Amino acid sequence: MATLSGAKTGRSPRDKRVVKDETTANELWWGKGSPNIEMDEHTFLVHRERAVDYLNSLDKVFVNDQFLNWDPEHRIKVQIVSARAYHSLFMHNINNMGKDGDVALFFGLSGRAIREA
Numbered sequence: 001m002a003t004l005s006g007a008k009t010g011r012s013p014r015d016k017r018v019v020k021d022e023t024t025a026n027e028l029w030w031g032k033g034s035p036n037i038e039m040d041e042h043t044f045l046v047h048r049e050r051a052v053d054y055l056n057s058l059d060k061v062f063v064n065d066q067f068l069n070w071d072p073e074h075r076i077k078v079q080i081v082s083a084r085a086y087h088s089l090f091m092h093n094i095n096n097m098g099k100d101g102d103v104a105l106f107f108g109l110s111g112r113a114i115r116e117a
C-alpha cells in the first residue's frame with residue numbers, strides 16, 4: 001500500500017493540547033520548550049462535544065478497541081473512533097495489540113472464548 005499525504009506530512013507538536021489539572025500540573029513538563037500546551041477543561045469539553053457531533057453526523061465510522069502500552073502493568077484500554085478508514089488502519093497498526101489473547105483480555109474474555117465467537 002502507498003499513499004500521498006500532500007504538503008503536510010507529519011504531526012506538529014505545537015498542535016497538541018493537554019488539560020492542565022491537579023494530576024497533569026505536576027506530572028508533565030510545562031513552559032518554554034515544552035510540547036505540552038495548556039488547555040482548560042471547559043475548552044476541552046466544548047471541542048470534544050463538537051467532535052462527537054461531527055462523528056454522529058456521519059453514515060459510517062471506524063472503531064478500534066485497543067490497548068496502549070505493551071507492558072501489561074501500565075497499559076490502558078482505549079476506543080478510537082475515526083471518520084476515515086486510513087486513520088483507523090493507521091491507529092490499528094501503530095497500537096497493534098499483538099496476540100489474540102490480548103484482544104480477549106480487552107473484552108474480558110478468555111482467548112478460547114474470542115476464537116469461538
